[in-house]
Structures are given as structure tokens and as C-alpha cells.
Amino acid sequence: MSTPIPFGPHLTDDQLARRPDSHVGAHLEHCADCQARAAGWQNVAVAAERFSVDTVGAFRTPSFDDLLGDAVGMPWAAPTPVPKPSLSSSLLLAASLALAQRKLLPRLLLPLTVFGFIGGILLAVSTTRSGSPPTIFGLVVTLVFQLGTLAACTPRTDPRLELFATMPIRPSVVFASRLLMVLAADTVLALVTSMVASELGGTADFTDMVAGWLGPALLASAVGVVCAVWRSIAVGAVAGGVVWLLGAAGASSAGPAHRIGAIIQPLWSTSALTVAIAALLLVVAIVGMTKPRFSAAAA
Template identity: 40%
Template structure:
């Protein structure tokens, strides 16, 4: 019994070209292989015909543009190129209440982050700042009153910054990487909520401190609190919450003992006074540290996405 040719052999033999003699003798003697060979030849012919139909010959430049150039030359004019109008700029999207869409999304994100913060944080901050203001009013010395109130505000804002840092054991940390927005945006929204609440409470309670005036009271804590909070936050995000807490606590303690309106006189008093006072340079340094922390959170989000 003669064995039949395999399908892959018949597929090769169906291509245009001479069939080897041994295969041709087998095809002459085997009707089954001839039938299968005809099927493969039909498939090949159909494929080649379809390829020819899909092939579009590109006309030469002279054939395509020759008549138009000749007509323009006879008229002595050069056809002007067609100008394509730029696409219309997309209309700015506004929310139903008239706010631009990005601002509306930022507000909604901040509200969601405020709801995710521990419930005890806001009452604790309010109680601490109000209590510090009332305690400061009992002191007759303005310097001591400023130091007590300012130290309490700095400590509470430092606590809020460490809360934003979200240690790894915090179950809310995973939301930074699961929401359909960049982790840095979620981080900044949470930071905005915490710092805004603390700063507004401290600004309002500064009016309760008697003596030096509202602006002097605000200047005694604003720069130091923002610098301590941003330092603790940046080191917590970059390295570990313990490192951030230690650095922020050290800065708070130095300011309390030997900073502006400090309790003691030390060789570092002038340096700490310039560093912890409310000046444009202090605010710029605090913003730089916050930007450093946001960049670290962005890299952490990219690493989490790649994993």
C-alpha cells in the first residue's frame, strides 16, 4: 500500500514551480493525493489573487501631478497650496455650579480625603489649639505666652503632617495607589485638608492671645510650624515615619528652647531665630520640602504600578 503525501508536502508542491519527479509519479498514481493537491492549489490561487487586489500601485509623480503643472504653466499661475484650518480648541468644561472641571475634581478629592482621615484628628487639633490660646492668656509675660501658644500650634501641625505621611500599617495608604488619579494628587489633597484646618484654627485662635497683637502672634508660629511639618513629612515619605517624627520633634524642641521667643539663651539662638522665624525664605524652604515629598510619593506610585 502506497502512503499518501502529507498536507505540508502538498502545500509546498502547490506553489508555482516544477514538481519533483518522484512526487509527480505518486500524484499520477494516487487519485486521493491529486484531489488534495487540487484543494491546496485552489487555496494558493485564491490567496495570491487577494494579495494582488489589495496591492495598490503608487503612481509616479509625473503621472500624478504632470497634467496639473502643465495646465498651471500654460496659464502662468502656480497653484496655491491648500491651507488646512487648525482644529478648534476644545471648549473649557465647567461643572453645573460654574466651576472649571479640574477645580471641581480637586475639591471632590479633598472632601473624600477629609472623610478618610481619623475622626479624632480634627476635634483633637481644635481642642489643643483653643486650649493653648486660653492658657496663653493667663500669662502676664508676652514672651512666655507666645512661646506656649506657638509651641502648641507647631506640635499639632507636626502631628497632622505625620498623619498625612500614612505609615505602611495604615490601611488607608493603599487608596493612594488604587484611585484613578496619581498618588501624588491624592497625597497633596490630604495634605491640603490637614494643613488648611490647622492653619485656619490657629489663625482664628491667635486673636485670643492678648498683648502683642494678632500679626505678631501669627508670625511667632507660622514659619516654624510649616517648616517642622514639611520636614517631618518629607523625611517620613522618603525614608520612614520614625525618621520624620524624630526630625520634626527635634526641630520643635530646639525652637521651644532656643528659637524665636525661646526659653533659654544658647550659642545657636541667632541661627535658629533666622531659620524658624516667619520669613519668605522659611516659607520657600517649607514649600521645597513639600515638593520633595510629593515627588517621592509619585515615584512610589510608579513603583507600585510596575509591581
């Protein structure tokens, strides 16, 4: 192929290689030399195209879906098999979640709980002569249980808040683990305290001491938790306090207070019905944690 002709009456190679415009077309109509050179360029283009097709193939722009491939989250992506966690890994995750919830509880909860149980022992010992240590001790333990369960519903650590709702674990699971941890810790401490109180009190054995607080504590705590999840922790405290007052009034020997407390007296005991109602109320509270809360309740 000839070298470019920058000057003179003929077209340059760059003008011949490009798409001809009106000036180039007019010149080619009257210049045989440029027509021959243009035909040479056309032959080169045809040969290059044929060589490209023979060696590479026809060029096709891939689709956008093919470029993304099996990207995670795409509708056409193949489902990624997720292995089921083993029992050990599940238990480790549950323990880690419970330990994380412990850090979110108020710091004063533990010392207040210990002082409450110690106060229950002192009251049980001081009321030995009256013959009502299980009743007094049960009322104190019920208050301690309510304190712990309401502390699990504080607005600042509500799992339904926008920040906590973005975690991979559901808010209902987080709340259930927190509530279970509080109830388990209070139950263990209450059992130990009941053993100590029964040994020091002398008028009631260990079984009677436990029966005096297990059912009422679960019932009053469950009522408070449901109302706290439904409205606020203040409403839960009021509702739980009303149930506790009714139970205390029903535990009295006679008088107007006893007649008022007789409303809740059938449930103010450790029975299968009381435990079942308390468990049902706690499940309702946990289910109520499924809806996110976007208000500034924790501000």
C-alpha cells in the same frame, strides 16, 4: 447531474467531487462513464468559482490589524482627542478628591486638633503676665500643625501603595491634595484661635500672634513630612520634634538651651526665607511620592 451510485462498478458522486485518491484514479483510467461524470463535476466547480468571483470578488483574509481597527491602546490606533476640562469641572474634581482624602485621615485627628488649639488659648491666657503669649501659643500651634501633616503620611493610606497607584490620579497629586487640605484646615483654625487668644490675652495683637506660629509651624511640619516620605512616619516625627525642640530652646531668654537653639533661631520666625524653605521642602516631599511603594508597609 446524475444521482449518486451507492452500489455497482462505478464511483459515487461524493468520490468524484473529492480530491481523487489512488483507488479513484485507478478506476477513472479504465471507466469512461466515470470520466464523463468527473468532467461534469469539474465544470460545475469552475462555473461556481467564476460565479462567486463575479458576484463577491476574490476572497481575501483580512489582516489582524484591520480586524482590530482603531482599538484603543494599539500602536496604529489614531489618537483620540480628549477635550480639556473646564474650570468648573476641575474645581469639582479637586473638591471631590479633597473630600475623599478627608475620609482617609485618622478619625482622632480632628478632636485632637481642636483640643490642641483650645490648649493653646489657655496657655496664652495663663501666660499673659509673663509677656510671652505669642511664643507659647506659637509652640503649641506648631505641634498641632506637625500632628496634622504627619497624619497625612500614615502608611495605611500611602498613595504610593500598589492599590492606590492604580488609580487614574497620580499618587503625588493625591498626596498634595491631602497635605494642602490639612494645612488649609489647620491654618484657618489657627487664625480663628489667634483672634480669640489675642482678645483674651490682651498683651499681643492678632498680627503678633500669627507671626509667632506661621513660619515655625510650616518649617517644622515640612521637615517632618520630608523625612516621613523619605523613610517612615517615625523618622518624620523625630525630625520634626528635633526642630521644634531647637525652636523652643531658642525662644528661651538665656542659658545653655538658648545657645543650642540659636542654631535654628534665624529660621524660627515668620519671614520670606522661612516660608520659601518650607514650601521647597513640601515640594520635595510631593515629588517623592512619584515612586510606587510595593512593600507591606501598611500591613
